[in-house]
Every structure is written in structure tokens, then in C-alpha cells.
Amino acid sequence: xxxxxxxxxRLDRRGEAVTQQIVATGSLVLRxxxxxxxxxxxxxxxxxxxxxxxxxxxxxxxxxxxxAAQGRRIVAVQDTTEVNFSGRDRSRKGLGPGGDGKSLGFFxxxxxxxxxDSEDLIGVVGAHIWTRTPGPRKRRQTxxxxxxxxxxxxxxxKRAAARLDGALQVVNITDREGxxxxxxxxxxxxxDLVIRARHDRRLAEGGVLFDAADAWPDLGVxxxxxxxxxxxDKPRMAQIAIRANRVRIEKPKGKVRTPxxxxxxxxxxxxxELAAPAGVKPVHWRLLTTLPVATRADAEExxxxxxxxxxxxxxxxxxxxxxxxxEETQVEEAGRLFKLGALGLVAAVRILQLVDARDGSERPASxxxxxxxxxxxxxxxxxxxxxTDRQKEPARDGHPRLARLDRRPPRRLExxxxxxxxxxxxxxxxxxxxxxxxxxxxxxxxxxxxARCVNPVARRV
Numbered sequence: 001x002x003x004x005x006x007x008x009x010r011l012d013r014r015g016e017a018v019t020q021q022i023v024a025t026g027s028l029v030l031r032x033x034x035x036x037x038x039x040x041x042x043x044x045x046x047x048x049x050x051x052x053x054x055x056x057x058x059x060x061x062x063x064x065x066x067x068a069a070q071g072r073r074i075v076a077v078q079d080t081t082e083v084n085f086s087g088r089d090r091s092r093k094g095l096g097p098g099g100d101g102k103s104l105g106f107f108x109x110x111x112x113x114x115x116x117d118s119e120d121l122i123g124v125v126g127a128h129i130w131t132r133t134p135g136p137r138k139r140r141q142t143x144x145x146x147x148x149x150x151x152x153x154x155x156x157x158k159r160a161a162a163r164l165d166g167a168l169q170v171v172n173i174t175d176r177e178g179x180x181x182x183x184x185x186x187x188x189x190x191x192d193l194v195i196r197a198r199h200d201r202r203l204a205e206g207g208v209l210f211d212a213a214d215a216w217p218d219l220g221v222x223x224x225x226x227x228x229x230x231x232x233d234k235p236r237m238a239q240i241a242i243r244a245n246r247v248r249i250e251k252p253k254g255k256v257r258t259p260x261x262x263x264x265x266x267x268x269x270x271x272x273e274l275a276a277p278a279g280v281k282p283v284h285w286r287l288l289t290t291l292p293v294a295t296r297a298d299a300e301e302x303x304x305x306x307x308x309x310x311x312x313x314x315x316x317x318x319x320x321x322x323x324x325x326x327e328e329t330q331v332e333e334a335g336r337l338f339k340l341g342a343l344g345l346v347a348a349v350r351i352l353q354l355v356d357a358r359d360g361s362e363r364p365a366s367x368x369x370x371x372x373x374x375x376x377x378x379x380x381x382x383x384x385x386x387x388t389d390r391q392k393e394p395a396r397d398g399h400p401r402l403a404r405l406d407r408r409p410p411r412r413l414e415x416x417x418x419x420x421x422x423x424x425x426x427x428x429x430x431x432x433x434x435x436x437x438x439x440x441x442x443x444x445x446x447x448x449x450x451a452r453c454v455n456p457v458a459r460r461v
Contacts, residue, residue: 003016003060004016004056004057004060005056005060006049006051006052006056007051008049008051011046011049011051011052014042014043014046015046015052015057018033018043018046018343019343019346019347019350021033021034021035021039022324022343022344022347023347023350023351023354026323026324026351027324027325028324028325028326028328028329028340028343028344028347029328029329029330030043030044030329030330030331044331044336047331047336047339047340048336052339053339054127054129054338054339054341054342057339057342057343057346058124058126058127058342058345058346061123061124061346061349062123062124062125062126062159062163064123065113065122065123065124065125065163065164066163066164066165066166068113068122068123069113069122069163069164069166069167070166070167071166071167071168072115072116072117072122072167072168073115073116073117073167073168073169073171074113074114074115074116074122074164074167074168074169074170074171075113075114075115075116075170075171075172075173075305075308076111076112076113076114076125076156076157076160076164076170076171076172076173077111077112077113077114077173077174077308077309077311077312078109078110078111078112078153078156078157078160078172078173078174078178078312079109079110079174079175079177079309079312079313079316080107080108080109080110080152080177081107081108081110081316081319081320082098082099082105082106082107082108083098083105083106083107083108083320083326083327083337083341084098084099084100084103084104084105084327085098085103085104085105085327086098086100086102086103086105087103088327088328089103089104089105091332092104092332092333092334092337093332093333093334094131094333094334094335095131095334095337096131096132096133096134097132097134098132105131106129106130106131106334106337106338106341107129107130107131107132108127108128108129108341108345109127109128109129109152109153109156110124110126110127110312110315110316110345111124111125111126111127111156111159111160112124112125112311112312112315112349113125113160113164114308114311116169116171116305116308119308119311120353120356121311121314121315121349121352121353121356123349123353124345124346124349125156125159125160125163125164126156126159126160126163127342127345128152128155128156129338129341129342130149131334141254141255141256142255142256143256144256144258145180145182145256145258150180150183153174153177153178153180153183154182154183154186156172157172157183157186157187157188157191157193158188160172160188160191161188161190161191169192170190170191170192171191171192171193171194171291171305172187172191172192172193172194173193173194173195173305173306173308173309174193174194174195174196174309175195175196175309176195176196176197176198177198178195179195179196179197179198179199179288180199181251181252181258181260181264182258182260183195184249184264184266184288185251185260185261185264186260187290192289192290192291193288193289193290194287194288194289194291194302194305194306195287195288195289196285196286196287196288196306197209197210197268197286197287197288199252201249201250201252202249202250203247203248203249203250204248204249204250204263205248209247209249209268209286210286212245212247212268213243213244213245213268213270213286216243216244216245216270217243218241218242218243219242219243219244219295219296219299220241220242220296221239221240221241221242221274222239222240222242222300222303223237223238223239223240224237224238224240224271224283224303224304224307225237225238225307226238226283227307227310227313236277236280238273238276238282238283239273239274239275240271240272240273240274240283240303241271241272241274242269242270242271242296242299242300242303243269243270243299244267244268244269244270244293244294244298244299244302245267245268245293246265246266246267246268246293247265247266247267247268248263248264248265248266249263249264249266250262250263251263251264266288266289266290267288267289267290267291267292267293267302268286268287268288268289268293269285269286269287269289269293269299269302269303270285270286270287271283271284271285271286271287271303272284285303285306287302287303287306289302291305311352314352315345315348315349315352316348318348318351318352319341319344319345319347319348323348323351324344324347324348326340326341326344
């Protein structure tokens, strides 16, 4: 794991241990991932240290993402999630109103990198965590974009440009909330953008955006996989008709002057689902993009890349109620909550990486761990492999595929990765060899008892 740099080696080591234990236990409850009262106190002190910051936590892990993205085609997906403490906000300190304007909470805007070809989750690129100030909000129409919350989308795009500078290609992906004119106009040089349109903009040649594709011919019919929206929902295949062309959109007439151009030439891909199942809202996307849209293959590639936005939804599900349950933490003070949220974001991404590996991803082990312990990890993993040819498949070019290190649930693989650390090899190897699907690592339960799986993400994502 990437080493933290908080300016104190004790904090660096504690940060590594906390991150690993959050993944291994699947929990953001201090006592649970701390392994008891002593660990709970130590974690509380770590979160309370002024040297530990959200920026330092995220920067450490985005540096790994930067290294892993070298030479790859990368989709930089960004989105915002709310952590609302409705019904649990009485003792919270330093938080402002959540999205409902009543309950206390905070917001997290994250950018994650996804391999455009393999669709593997590469890692965290950046994150911004904040809470709103109580009281009346200023009139949005009279504020420059730099003073609005929406500037986070532009900042996320800039962050991706800086961190993913060694990537072969970077395509920024956002949902409808990212559809505002300065976002379209300020794409960093050398990068691309796909945004699901929210506003029915005026076109320079007359008419409006949402009517533009009505006169275009269908480029063809394709099948796409629509991911599950949440627990209880199932993914499904949808037959879609695709139309695409280029349009010229006009700059909105706002009350604040901006340096953005008066019009933009941009691609538009319209996706309509044919014969959606009864009771299901049909897919209907209008995608604005700087990518080519001249052919059916071009348009299908835009649609495929936009679909990768579901990976950040997976991350937020893993972070919140369907996984680490950040909303249920007993931490009360805002600053500590923000730091715990950053650690949870990193842990959620790591868990999903291990889920990908469990499902047979071809990604290299260096995406998740440093190169030095790969050899020891592979050696330990060999003692744990199964009897089938697939489980015994050798590494290619001397670099083991992450999935080959262990084909058990992510918590078990996390402990295997920890087992290769020389400073605590012995006591971690024993639990890594432990109870199959029900692992009890550093638990208050006796090691011989039946342990409960505390990582629901491994089952639900």
C-alpha cells in the first residue's frame, strides 16, 4: 500500500493500519476496525491529529492511481454523494444542513479512474468533502461559477488532467448534474468529455438541443447492459437505437459575464431504448461529447464509455448503506468525519478492486500493492490456491494477476496482502489461512468460533 506522509512516522503507520483494517473488517465503526477499545482510542487520536488531513489521505492514494494509469486509456468518472445523518444528527458537531435542508450532513465529490478497455477500477483520482453553511443561500444567478458548489466539477476535471498526465487518453464522464456551459467550454487540452445533457439548450442554427436528433437517421440498433440501481434490483440487457451528429450550442444569457466562447461545436449522441419491459423506465440518454461521432462505431464507443459511470455509483454504495455504512459511524465532529469519509472512500475503492480480482480480472497485482511485496504475496498465495487448473494458473511474465493471489472473498485477499508485510508477517499469516468464507481477523471472538462475515460489500456489489 502507498505510504502516507503526514510528517510523523507514527501517524503514517497508523494510517496504513487503519486503512487496511477498514477493508479487512468491512466497517467504519472505530471499535470494530480497531479490534477493541485500545484500537478504538488509537483510531480516534489518529482522526483528531491536525497533521492528518483529507488532502493528505487522498493525495497518497491518487499517487498510486497516477502510476497505475501510465500508458492506459482512462475514464475519469466524477460524481457527488450526500452523507445524511437524519435521525442520528443530535450529537453531531460542525455540520451544516444536508440536501433536504433540515438534517445535518456533508457532501463528497469524488473522481475515480477506470480502465476504458478492461473496465477495471484503477483508483481514486481526487475528492472534495464539505458541508454547507446554515442559513439562507445566496442567489445562484448572480454568482460566478468559481463561487458556486458546481465549480467542483471543473476542479475535478483539472485534477484528472494533473494526476493522469501519463495516461494514453483521458475521457471525463459526468451525469446530468455536470451539464453546465463552463464545464463544456473548459475541457483541458488533450482530454475529452462525455456528459449526459440536462438542459435543452438553444442551437446556433435555430431550434433546441432535445429536438435536434429527431430528423437524424438511426445509425443502428445495439444491446447494452443496464446495471442494477441498487439492492434488490437486477441488471438487464436493453436494445437501443442510436443517433449521432454534431451540433453548435449557444452560450446561455447569464447575469454574470464569463470568458467562455459564445458558441461551442460538440457531438450529440441520442440513445433510445426499444420495447422496454413493462413497469421499467426506458433508457433515454442525450450525451454531449468532444469525442468523434461520425460513425456508428464512434457513437457506440461514446455510449460504452458513458456506461462506465456506474463504477462510481458502486463506490458510493460500497461506502454507504450497502457496505461500510458511513452514515452509522459514531464519530461526531465534522473534521474527523471528513477524514473518516476519505479513508472510507479509499477503502471502498480497494474493496471493489478486490471484488474485480475475485471475479477473474486480468489486472496486474501492482494496481493494488507496491511491487516489492508481490513476490512474497504470490508465494503465500500459492499455499492457499485450490485444486482446479484455473486456480493453479501460473503468472504471466513473472507478474501475478491479482485474481491468482487468492480466489476467496475480498477480506481474505486483503489479509493475504497484509501477510506479506515483513514487520508483522507472522501474526497476519495465521488469520489469512483461517476460516474460509467466514474470516475472523483480530476479533474479540475466539479464533476457533464461527465468525460472522462483516464485509457485506463482498456479497452485494
